């Protein structure tokens with residue numbers, strides 16, 4: 121159940137099915153710097169966080185030897201066991217501990233081994249971290265807390281190594297939710313999360329840990345939170361997504377273009393609090409909106425985006441908002457290709473929306 | 477602060493009686509600091525005194541709780557507590573003097589005790605041995621199948637074969653097993669076939685879990701083996717609920733929860749133990765302490781003397797055993813079972829063993845532990861070899877039989893893999909079934925849409941899933 125991405129022909133075929141693009145023509149753009157994959161970019165961000173703030177800590181299950189996805193490689197050697205350490209196997213403990221550490225003015229960077237295992241910590245996140253500042257009248261806060269967790273489908277993770285639980289956390293005022301789509305984004309956004317004055321849940325697309333490679337500057341840089349990014353401009357329809365799903369959506373945009381449909385693709389990046397203005401401006405221009413995510417469609421964050429945009433753009437919309445998402449089932453092993461919001465499902469929805 | 481009162485005081489007696497007479501005054505300590513919550517049965521029945529079978533345990537408790545010969549006592553909810561004028565902290569750890577480990581067979585296969593174990597019949601002993609060999613052979617072949625990319629994931633019981641097999645042998649088939657994931661030996665013992673194992677690993681239409689979960693997440697209603705779930709520790713409080721039901725139904729059966737050392741750090745472990753003790757649930761908690769939780773060693777997992785001492789904290793009868801000694805496991809589980817069922821109580825067993833293999837096929841344990849440590853446990857402390865020595869000393873083991881068994885199992889396994897691989901996957905409808913008891917309208921609609929999509933884009937979908 122560890123390093124799920126390693127050596128399985130089954131996985132490779134399923135990735136091909138998802139038609140992932142790791143090339144630089146896609147949403148992985150060139151920024152200069154060293155070419156690296158997503159886990160190395162995370163690793164670099166953690167190095168920088170520990171280097172630049174002596175009151176920063178990295179901890180979680182198995183982080184000492186580098187973590188099951190290698191994101192914490194080399195940190196113990198460099199910064200010592202007091203600042204980088206394995207915790208006992210207890211997610212509620214990890215987050216509760218992180219809240220306390222952060223409340224004392226530290227940068228607590230907690231790792232939950234898989235997003236699927238964040239639920240034992242749900243109470244600490246929802247009732248504690250999220251309300252720490254508010255309930256104390258801003259006497260106390262745990263803004264230094266960042267919770268990292270790998271999320272999403274990888275081809276053979278089944279129920280408990282595939283989930284995308286972001287919507288649960290978006291429903292909690294006081295928590296920020298951030299999901300990067302590429303190595304460059306991961307490094308810049310993670311550093312912003314770590315240095316943000318609010319508790320953040322940072323979901324990492326584990327499918328991309330090794331697969332996504334792009335140039336990432338080696339220096340210390342941050343990318344803004346709560347700012348969506350238009351990664352492909354278009355005029356007929358706006359597509360909104362985040363994380364690993366963007367590469368699938370990008371493929372659909374490319375295919376739609378062949379049919380003469382011009383798609384605008386937006387990476388939301390921060391899901392909460394989200395950048396409504398960028399999405400609104402785009403939808404006012406295109407008149408159409410499609411949202412896609414891996415999590416089940418019902419009650420997913422797509423529902424929130426849809427409702428908000430209908431409120432703001434009702435008279436500008438030329439078609440109902442479309443959602444292409446995971447099915448309302450647990451994440452299924454052998455049925456994964458059926459469950460997933462595939463490129464062709466998105467392409468069909470683009471066409472249907474434009475033709476409406 | 478709560479102003480505590482002493483039971484030796486006549487006034488208190490009066491007060492308590494008063495409270496008893498006027499139930500409206502009964503309130504919890506937090507509501508009213510002076511009044512002690514009481515239900516009238518104050519002669520000690522509320523204080524669930526731990527009953528220890530072993531004199532060693534009693535002796536240890538006595539050391540921990542020294543008190544003056546002062547006849548004054550604190551009458552506290554739950555029972556009287558003696559006062560002491562000595563300020564004395566209970567030590568943080570008993571690690572210097574560790575709880576000993578119950579063993580029956582030594583490394584050369586000799587019995588070390590004359591009568592402190594349960595005699596095994598020859599046929600039982602041979603079945604145990606054969607099942608351990610089956611488990612080993614399964615592990616070798618399925619591991620290899622994963623390496624070849626035929627299944628996506630696997631995880632072995634290497635080094636821990638004795639725990640699952642010998643404990644299952646000591647249980648009744650009616651006892652409900654809730655495993656973590658490294659206990660397929662229980663299923664082997666209960667007659668789950670190699671074909672059934674292979675079907676789950678390949679997620680084909682004959683897999684009882686309908687191909688929905690990752691490999692190794694077995695489950696079989698027929699074998700009283702609840703379906704494995706990856707989130708660690710969740711089965712522990714569930715086992716207590718199952719045990720409570722067995723007790724209410726007056727069944728001659730108990731629940732058995734298996735888990736690793738790492739899992740004892742999860743909240744669910746503590747929740748489960750406490751509930752079990754308070755409810756008097758007939759449940760056996762079997763901890764496989766194999767030294768590691770992926771890369772985290774037990775030294776990083778807890779500072780207590782392992783897991784066994786935690787039972788006492790919750791008021792649970794507990795024992796530490798040699799997890800690589802099949803006869804010790806068999807004897808201890810036998811005894812634990814009879815206590816759990818007859819006396820309606822939980823029992824905690826900590827079996828010391830070692831995870832000889834990598835955590836799983838996704839792990840490379842050479843990154844975090846010494847090879848000679850693995851070798852030592854694999855060779856010198858091998859549980860299957862040790863049991864074989866004892867069987868040989870008894871004159872019960874025939875080399876020829878063993879060889880025949882190994883080759884038969886190997887053949888059967890290869891056949892089972894072939895069959896499982898050839899068998900088609902569960903049909904698409906199984907993606908939607910069982911989310912609820914009946915298919916709600918949102919899923920009906922999603923199924924219809926999906927079927928249309930699969931017709932338009934057949935290339936997107938695996939050909940082995942019937943539509």
Ligand SMILES: Cc1ncc(C[n+]2csc(CCOP(=O)(O)OP(=O)(O)O)c2C)c(N)n1
Pocket residue numbers: 121181209211233237240658706707708735736737738739740764766768769770831835
């Ligand atoms: C709630 C939860 N957190 C984390 C994990 C990831 N994980 C799977 S196995 C494992 C180690 C378990 O160790 P232990 O309980 O000692 O069992 P062993 O593997 O040694 O048999 C971890 C951390 C998980 N499955 N569930």
Ligand SMILES: [Mg+2]
Pocket residue numbers: 736737738764765766767768769770831
């Ligand atoms: Mg373990």
